[in-house]
Amino acid sequence: MVEEHFTEEEKNKLPKHVAIIMDGNGRWAKSRKRPRLFGHRNGVENVRSVVNTAREIGVPYVTLYAFSAENQNRPEEEKSGLMRLLEEFLKRELNAMLRDGIRLRAIGDLDGLPEFANRIVRETIEKTKHNSDWNLTLALNYGSRQEVLDAIHAYSQSDQNIGQKPEWDDFSQHLQTRDLPDPDLIIRTSGEFRLSNFLLLQAAYSEIYVSPLHWPDFDRTAFIGALRDYVSRERRFGKTSEQLFSLQSS
Ligand code: FPP
Numbered sequence: 001m002v003e004e005h006f007t008e009e010e011k012n013k014l015p016k017h018v019a020i021i022m023d024g025n026g027r028w029a030k031s032r033k034r035p036r037l038f039g040h041r042n043g044v045e046n047v048r049s050v051v052n053t054a055r056e057i058g059v060p061y062v063t064l065y066a067f068s069a070e071n072q073n074r075p076e077e078e079k080s081g082l083m084r085l086l087e088e089f090l091k092r093e094l095n096a097m098l099r100d101g102i103r104l105r106a107i108g109d110l111d112g113l114p115e116f117a118n119r120i121v122r123e124t125i126e127k128t129k130h131n132s133d134w135n136l137t138l139a140l141n142y143g144s145r146q147e148v149l150d151a152i153h154a155y156s157q158s159d160q161n162i163g164q165k166p167e168w169d170d171f172s173q174h175l176q177t178r179d180l181p182d183p184d185l186i187i188r189t190s191g192e193f194r195l196s197n198f199l200l201l202q203a204a205y206s207e208i209y210v211s212p213l214h215w216p217d218f219d220r221t222a223f224i225g226a227l228r229d230y231v232s233r234e235r236r237f238g239k240t241s242e243q244l245f246s247l248q249s250s
Helices: 008-013 025-030 036-057 069-073 076-100 115-127 144-157 168-174 220-231 241-249
Strands: 017-021 061-068 102-107 134-142 185-188 207-210
Touching (some): 008 220, 036 061, 036 076, 069 134, 076 115, 207 220
Parallel strands (some): 185 207
16 A cells, blocks of 8 residues: 655655656557557556646656657557557547646657647647646657757857857757756656666656556556655765755755
8 A cells, every 4th residue: 555645744855847658558458468559548548547646746747758769660550559549638638738727748859740640739739838737748759869969959050159168057958858847756667677768868867766567557556656755765966965964954
């Protein structure tokens, strides 16, 4: 059993931004002798449950690795099935997003998605852009190395940067995550200990939590378990425990 209630002290330590690598849909389906898309469909259902739990508990930013640039190498049938699920999800959730003040953002190369998926993602971003109560970001056709190369290119195009030593705060404004805080916690399901080209620079100080559960099984209780694990950790950002303690008590 996981204790669902967070004390005020624990609430103050909750992550602001949780980014999730939703792995294991295929294995989940295979273990039930069902097609991979059945796993993805159940994965989408789980997105709703985890998003609702994050909102309820007070984690204001969630970013989901829904489709990596490398996923483009998957069979056409699986890719188009995933894109249809994405379309269905966004159509079905739009009213709830508007009602609940949820702003959708996306990172990744949207132009590399099929036209219908590109369109619905862009439309949903546009329709929710004035919302500010809660923040859902989908990484779609996303790869961190490409994002960094694009940022270097954009940074170096600006006249004022020529010959200057880059400062992180200026450079990071060229990343696609410029509107988001860095992820405090990165969760990966299905027991793999890898970042798989996800938010590599933004993860510099992130805590990482790996769950053995496949994504469709990573339910509310499992998510709360990950948050509980996070609040029990001490984040030092390179400082000693003693330095942190004296900062907190001053
Ligand atoms: C990894 O499982 C999961 C994906 C590649 C896609 C995740 C996508 C969704 C949950 C649905 C779309 C998302 C939204 C927000 C509508 P895998 O196929 O790599 O599993 P495996 O490693 O067991 O084969």
